[in-house]
Amino acid sequence: NAGVMQNPRHLVRRRGQEARLRCSPMKGHSHVYWYRQLPEEGLKFMVYLQKENIIDESGMPKERFSAEFPKEGPSILRIQQVVRGDSAAYFCASSPGQGTTNEKLFFGSGTQLSVL
Amino acid sequence: SQKIEQNSEALNIQEGKTATLTCNYTNYSPAYLQWYRQDPGRGPVFLLLIRENEKEKRKERLKVTFDTTLKQSLFHITASQPADSATYLCALDIEYGGATNKLIFGTGTLLAVQP
Numbered sequence: 001n002a003g004v005m006q007n008p009r010h011l012v013r014r015r016g017q018e019a020r021l022r023c024s025p026m027k028g029h030s031h032v033y034w035y036r037q038l039p040e041e042g043l044k045f046m047v048y049l050q051k052e053n054i055i056d057e058s059g060m061p062k063e064r065f066s067a068e069f070p071k072e073g074p075s076i077l078r079i080q081q082v083v084r085g086d087s088a089a090y091f092c093a094s095s096p097g098q099g100t101t102n103e104k105l106f107f108g109s110g111t112q113l114s115v116l
Numbered sequence: 117s118q119k120i121e122q123n124s125e126a127l128n129i130q131e132g133k134t135a136t137l138t139c140n141y142t143n144y145s146p147a148y149l150q151w152y153r154q155d156p157g158r159g160p161v162f163l164l165l166i167r168e169n170e171k172e173k174r175k176e177r178l179k180v181t182f183d184t185t186l187k188q189s190l191f192h193i194t195a196s197q198p199a200d201s202a203t204y205l206c207a208l209d210i211e212y213g214g215a216t217n218k219l220i221f222g223t224g225t226l227l228a229v230q231p
Contacts, residue, residue, distance in 0.1 A: 004159070031217070042120070043160070043205070043221040056218060091159050095217050103209075103217060104150060107159030 002027065005074075006092050006108035013082050014116050021077040021111045025094030032075045033105060034067060037089040049075060050097070082115045089113075118144040120222035122206055128228045129196055137191040137225045139206030146208035149182055149189050154203045154224065163204075164191075196229045203227070 005024040013019050025032050031050055035043040045059040049069040060067065064082075069075040079086055089112050093105035121140045129135050139149070148167045152160035166173045166182045166189065173180045179192040193200050203224040210220050 033217070035221075040223070042223040043207075045218055045220065048218060093159070103148060103165055104162040105160075105217060105219065107152075107161070109157070109159050 004029075004092055004094050004106050004108035006090075006111050008111060009109065010112045010114070012114045012116065015083055016081050019079040019082050019086070019113055021079075021090050021092075021113070022074045023077070023092030023094075023108060024074040025092075026106050028096060029094035029106070030097040031095045032069050033093045033095075034075075034077050035091045035093065037091060037110075039088075043091065046077075079113075082113075084115045087113055087115045118142070118208070118210055118220055120206055120208065120220060122204075122222040123225040124223065126226040126228055128230060131197060131229055131231050133196055135193040135196050135200070135227055135229070137204050137206075137227065139189040139191065139222055141187050141206075141208060144208070144210065145184065146210070148209055149180075150207045150219065151178075151180060151189075151191050152205040152207060152221075154205055160205055160221075193227075196227075198229045198231050201227055201229050 004026055007022050033048050034046040037043045047060050047067045048056040052071050064080045066078045089110045091107050091110045093107045119142045148165055150165045151163045154160045164180045166180045168184055177194045181190045203226050205224045206222040207219040211218050
């Protein structure tokens with residue numbers, strides 16, 4: 001019964017490169033959330049997706065960041081032309097989408113992005 | 117905008133004692149509030165959810181209270197153990213009654229239980 005799977009665990013990029021972070025939700029879960037955690041700061045909501053739909057991207061920076069959750073395959077958080085300020089831990093969470101268990105989030109172990 | 121505050125300083129207690137962590141929020145009335153545990157290098161793990169019409173919730177050695185008048189939740193761990201050492205996060209939903217599970221999180225309180 002695999003949980004939320006994120007990869008890679010660690011990602012190092014040079015300024016200007018692209019970063020792709022992947023997330024496979026728990027089996028049976030159709031809702032995916034991305035959060036970012038900066039040192040000494042709390043988790044910040046970025047985007048909420050369902051299969052093939054972006055439901056709420058109010059926490060996403062307006063430029064360089066995009067997310068998708070295709071019909072088949074994992075959810076992808078894409079950061080173009082990374083800058084040092086993008087260095088952070090990026091967490092993916094999933095929920096089933098209905099019922100009372102939808103009210104809690106199941107998190108992956110995160111991807112630590114380091115921009116040199 | 118909504119704001120959540122948790123004890124910014126680490127909480128150090130002796131094994132066997134009760135740990136009490138505080139979560140205060142402003143500018144909002146959530147439908148429910150949640151507590152998560154986060155270990156270094158790991159994602160948060162859900163512990164407890166308490167709804168606005170509930171005063172108290174228990175799960176094994178954990179107890180959560182929710183005072184919507186004071187806009188405060190207290191999280192208690194009784195008979196604490198070194199294995200309880202972690203960062204504890206408070207979170208609340210920001211779309212009251214909405215269809216999403218969009219949560220905002222506090223910065224967390226680091227609990228260290230000394231043997």
